[in-house]
Amino acid sequence: MTYLPFTKPFVDEDTIAGVAEVLRSGWLATGPNVADFERKFSAYVGGRIVKSFTSATGALEVALELCGIRPGDEVITPAMSFTATPNVIMRVGAKPVFVDVELDTRNIDLDAVEKAITPRTRAIMPVHFAGLAVDCDRLYAIAEKHGLRVIEDAAHAIGTAWRGKRIGSFGDLVSFSFHPNKNMTTIEGGALCLSDPVEAKKLDLLRFHGLSKDEEGNQDVMMAGGKYNLSDVAARVGIGQLAHLEQFNEKRKALVQRYLGEWAVEDCTLPVDDEGHSWHMFAPLIPFERFGLTRREFIAKMHEAQIGVGIHYPALHLFSLYRKLGYGVGDFPNAERIGRETVTLPLFPLMEEIDVARVCQAAARILKS
Ligand SMILES: *Cc1c(COP(=O)(O)O)cnc(C)c1O
Numbered sequence: 001m002t003y004l005p006f007t008k009p010f011v012d013e014d015t016i017a018g019v020a021e022v023l024r025s026g027w028l029a030t031g032p033n034v035a036d037f038e039r040k041f042s043a044y045v046g047g048r049i050v051k052s053f054t055s056a057t058g059a060l061e062v063a064l065e066l067c068g069i070r071p072g073d074e075v076i077t078p079a080m081s082f083t084a085t086p087n088v089i090m091r092v093g094a095k096p097v098f099v100d101v102e103l104d105t106r107n108i109d110l111d112a113v114e115k116a117i118t119p120r121t122r123a124i125m126p127v128h129f130a131g132l133a134v135d136c137d138r139l140y141a142i143a144e145k146h147g148l149r150v151i152e153d154a155a156h157a158i159g160t161a162w163r164g165k166r167i168g169s170f171g172d173l174v175s176f177s178f179h180p181n182k183n184m185t186t187i188e189g190g191a192l193c194l195s196d197p198v199e200a201k202k203l204d205l206l207r208f209h210g211l212s213k214d215e216e217g218n219q220d221v222m223m224a225g226g227k228y229n230l231s232d233v234a235a236r237v238g239i240g241q242l243a244h245l246e247q248f249n250e251k252r253k254a255l256v257q258r259y260l261g262e263w264a265v266e267d268c269t270l271p272v273d274d275e276g277h278s279w280h281m282f283a284p285l286i287p288f289e290r291f292g293l294t295r296r297e298f299i300a301k302m303h304e305a306q307i308g309v310g311i312h313y314p315a316l317h318l319f320s321l322y323r324k325l326g327y328g329v330g331d332f333p334n335a336e337r338i339g340r341e342t343v344t345l346p347l348f349p350l351m352e353e354i355d356v357a358r359v360c361q362a363a364a365r366i367l368k369s
Contacts, residue, residue, distance in 0.1 A: 085153050098335075106271070124139065
């Protein structure tokens with residue numbers, strides 16, 4: 001039986017040939033392919049301004065800089081995400097203020113957000129977890145009421161929609177990731193979507209050494225910008241991926257419908273379905289102690305059955321870095337429970353529905369034995 005990983009990118013032959021062409025062209029770093037990729041991704045998010053980056057982590061960090069967030073400021077963010085989300089807040093010297101997530105959606109609890117706002121709060125950094133949109137109406141109502149910036153971590157949400165509107169096509173600053181595990185890839189890469197052309201100009205400086213040119217071509221350095229520009233090689237991969245994105249996401253949806261129909265183990269919390277879900281991940285919560293085995297044992301047995309299982313993610317506030325801020329066990333019960341019970345099952349466009357049946361059968365056999 002072939003090994004079924006929990007995720008695997010698909011790059012078609014046309015894209016591979018296109019990359020070879022870029023490599024032979026002599027122009028490898030930022031050039032025409034980056035411009036083309038940004039144009040095409042902008043069309044995908046309803047024509048908003050798109051700036052590509054070498055990673056979403058870089059895009060998020062620069063977004064915080066753009067908002068002028070600095071030491072002494074607080075940014076509200078969920079206790080359940082990948083560690084890049086709070087890390088970038090630390091990197092600009094601000095304080096991540098964690099709040100719990102909802103158990104059913106695994107998204108940031110907006111009641112908790114309102115309670116966490118202080119005079120030092122500058123921004124909210126929510127995550128559309130696993131590809132399910134946060135309640136954007138309520139999120140932006142809170143932000144507006146309190147004069148806060150919103151930096152959406154949409155790493156999981158390429159193709160996600162909120163009430164029929166695609167994530168990235170509206171809102172404040174929206175960051176996507178094109179890491180190979182995400183719904184589409186540029187190998188490494190990310191993008192920020194925004195509306196304000198003045199802020200877009202500033203992003204260009206923050207993204208590339210602070211360098212600007214006047215009409216005569218004279219260079220000037222306006223600020224100590226960083227180095228986050230995407231390469232043309234990476235952008236060409238992204239162009240090839242964009243051509244398949246709708247099809248990739250349709251396949252993810254179909255596979256999840258099969259998972260929801262096929263999963264036969266009781267007492268597990270399945271992810272909630274939604275019309276606008278982009279299904280970056282399918283991750284049930286399994287109360288392992290009830291089944292008399294640990295998650296580690298479950299994952300090892302799935303591995304023996306040639307099935308890869310991921311963990312996304314341990315609760316953020318229990319990592320050493322964040323315990324040093326004073327967080328500890330019991331602070332965010334939902335994030336902690338997700339952190340203990342979550343398993344990410346195989347889900348990627350190259351999979352077949354028969355693979356879903358195999359995963360569900362193996363999990364049922366292991367948990368019920
Ligand atoms: C992957 C991911 C990131 C970081 O993306 P990179 O492109 O790898 O920097 C940030 N936040 C979340 C929630 C992610 O899953």
